[in-house]
Amino acid sequence: MRRDCLRRASETVLAGRGLTKSFGGVTVLHDVDLRIQAGEVRALLGENGAGKSTLIKILTGAIVPDRGELHLAGQLMPLGDARRLRDAGIGVVYQEFTLVPDLSVAENIFLGREPGRLLMDRAAMRSAAVGAFRDLDIAIDVDAPVRSLRIAHQQLVEIARALISDARVVIFDEPTASLPPPDVARFLAVVRRLRERGLGILYTSHRLEEVFSIADTLTVLRDGSVVESCSMAGVSQRDVIRWMVGRDVSEEFPVRNPTLGDVVFEARAFSRLPRVQHVDVSVRRGEIVAVAGLVGAGRSAAALGFIGALRPVHARGGQLLLDRRIVTFASPSDALAEGVAYVTEDRKGRGLFPLMSVEANITISSLAAFARRNWIDRRLERSTASEIARACCVRASSLLQPIATLSGGNQQKALLGRYLVKPPRVLIVDEPTRGVDVGARAEIYALLDHLSREGMAIILISSDLTEVIGMADRVVVMRQGRTVRDLPRGEATAETVMSAATLQS
């Protein structure tokens, strides 16, 4: 099915050969070849963590590969030189916008490469910006501050910026992740126009239907290697999902044969607009329910919504039931008091206290448990912390060392331990194995299994399909702020979960 040969007539604009990159001993990209022709849209697909972002960062010069080379229109390019690569004609549109809200559209487009020597040549800037948008057949006021534009228009400004220095290749990194559906179609039309102009386009998106409507060829990455590179002709969505997922569930997971109790926690038609639209999920005593979905599907937002920590919220609806009793939590401390704990996915940003000791990080949520009239019993604190550290397999030379000095895996286990000092009845863990080494990963799985056997109800939010299939007694899939499938263990396969997460049903 490889059609690359058929297109030999057209020119290869961008070629990466043998690109390899490892971080701290872990190879994230292994001997990757990638070719983009003029006038083609090549989709770059893969699960979270497959290496797409690393590859894109190499192409844009944000990171330097350990090995490999990069050719633009047949010319060898310097690696890791973002400015040179941009000026040579590699443009990029990121998922997260990189615009300055208070500057005008034209100023944003020329940010960092303003024409004119001492003073900016504002007239030249303006007319070039107007010209760029005319080429795209889009009407935008180039003098308006970016802040005043709709999201879809801000994206177009990003595109204009990528094009302004005679780009020959444009890389789109999840460009539609933050666009409402009607704008997606309009956006895709712009991409087609760029293709007609002979640009080479690399396109990543988690939305498969979108990929199928726009891409000519595709490259699939799995665990840092190219597993498939071919034309889209004759390829089905099923094929793509199989290529992306590929792996078997390995033995790193404990064998689950849970004895389920009553429903402990339930969300009914739970909504916290704008990010959480409609969530139905329940979890029983002793059960592990996985919440799967793509990044941005609203899984973490829903969990934060449950415990009263989601900001901003414009409208709220639905109910939470704890032991069949309607509850609302105004803050995480309310939720913890009722036995509902949430362990964040953002370990560094919202989890750890980097300056505090391992011990203080573990005990911070439950100081009242070893305080008499507010005075902390230090002995009790110390013995509790070391007990928890042992139960969670936290390896540290001393519990008094700052937590920032531990490895990612040990930090994660300590963070998990924080919420086990006073065992909650409902434990929501969000991406508990992200950035965690294999050994610690297995320990975390064993710990979660153990806790559920003791009767804890566990909600496991995860983007790692293998983990979802390996750990869950039931899988709830979310897409665009809604729960869309509820799959029992037998029916949850990588294919069914991935389909539900990516396809319009």
Next chain:
Amino acid sequence: MIPRSIERHAIFFVLLLECVVLAATTDGFLTSTNLGNVLRQNAFTAVLAAGMTFVIISGAIDLSVGSIVGFAGVLTADLMARGVPVGLAVGAGILSGVAIGALNGFVMTRLRVPAFVVTLAMMLIARGAAFKYTDARTITGLPESFQLLSSGVAATLTMAAVFGISWAVLMRTAFGRHVYAVGGNAEAASLSGVRVGRVQRRVFMISGACAGLAGVLVASRLNAGYPRAGEFYELDAIAAVVVGGASLFGGRGSIWGALGGAFFVGVLNNGLNLFRVSPYDQLMVKGAVLLIAACLDRSRH
């Protein structure tokens, strides 16, 4: 590699060095009169620094303490001049500080205005209130017993009590740990069940209480209610806390560091006076010392 325990209390070694140098190079430093003066002159800066330590560790800043000193001072003085017993008047002065601090905390946490702006506004308001309250006059004729508060012994005991209590609260209570947590990572603190807003409000009340107490001490030392009292004291307090090793980003600092910092700055002032350095040069030297301390701190972390 310097051991952590020494590094953490580096300010005391610097303070000791400062004292040794002054003792060796001047005749006037190591006299009981001079040392008593240093203690009395700096007791209120130290008390302010104790309160400021809580605020800075929590990741905020309190610019209003100097003005609270002025307001609490004139309030206490006026009440005594009207015949209110000394104890009650002193209590009212301290409580006025707590009330202003509570207002700071309320506006900051409930109306979500940054601490810098809230306390900057309060600095102007409280100072204006002190002037209006007295018609910009100085209140005199205070009872003699009030003056005893700023005697060397009383000032030292007060300061010791403030620092002892502050240390216990900060290092031995759940609230103290929460102050460090809020300054270290407010988001993480919230998700850990710490009531971040409540901690912040209490921190400002503590700072207000210390400022109120400092106001009373200053009034006692001046033996008058002077509406200008305490001008720029907030800067001395912040300098003391920062020189003592606290981070203005929050999460790091110690109460003993603040004490050391306050006296480091105090002894420096004293030394510059003994050397008859002109007031203008003194300002420049103090500024330079603060900068050097901040740079040393940056290189350590």
